[in-house]
Amino acid sequence: MDTKILRRWLWRVFAWDTVLPMLIVGVPYVIELILPKNQVVLVIAAVTIPIAAFFLRLRSGGRQIAENNCSHTVKTMQCGAFYFGAMTLIFLDCMLIASHSVPPGAMFATSTDQLVWGCLAAFYLAMMVVAMYPGRIVEIAADE
Numbered sequence: 001m002d003t004k005i006l007r008r009w010l011w012r013v014f015a016w017d018t019v020l021p022m023l024i025v026g027v028p029y030v031i032e033l034i035l036p037k038n039q040v041v042l043v044i045a046a047v048t049i050p051i052a053a054f055f056l057r058l059r060s061g062g063r064q065i066a067e068n069n070c071s072h073t074v075k076t077m078q079c080g081a082f083y084f085g086a087m088t089l090i091f092l093d094c095m096l097i098a099s100h101s102v103p104p105g106a107m108f109a110t111s112t113d114q115l116v117w118g119c120l121a122a123f124y125l126a127m128m129v130v131a132m133y134p135g136r137i138v139e140i141a142a143d144e
Contacts, residue, residue: 005134012064012132016057017089017125024053024093028100042101050093057086061131069135078131085127092120 027045035041065078099107108114 009132009134013128016060017128020053021089021093024049025096028097032100039101043098046094046097046101049097050090053093054086054090061086064132068133070133074135078133081127082131085124085131088120088124088127092124
């Protein structure tokens with residue numbers, strides 16, 4: 001695989017699957033700074049922000065899959081992986097924002113809780129790596 005395509009693929013995964021979720025999870029901290037002790041705003045943010053990010057991801061992810069150099073069958077599989085991953089992420093986003101409404105550490109209290117969160121995150125990342133695979137570029141040698 002061409003290194004330029006590989007870098008673009010890794011950048012997609014990093015930007016959409018690391019940076020954006022971190023920004024979304026950071027929203028409750030900003031809300032706490034601006035409106036301390038306002039649980040209503042926090043709950044509204046826990047619902048609306050992940051949904052807005054979900055639709056933003058759908059639009060961008062759909063375009064990226066359409067640009068991939070893959071067969072129709074592979075693109076269909078990528079769309080399925082993308083939607084499963086996006087649904088998992090909207091759940092994770094909502095829960096992580098809502099975690100600011102519960103006592104500290106309540107969502108990650110036991111090792112089983114941590115395992116479940118880790119498995120959900122790993123499933124999400126695996127789906128996105130499959131969904132954003134750019135395909136192969138077949139180079140045709142020029143006859144001299």
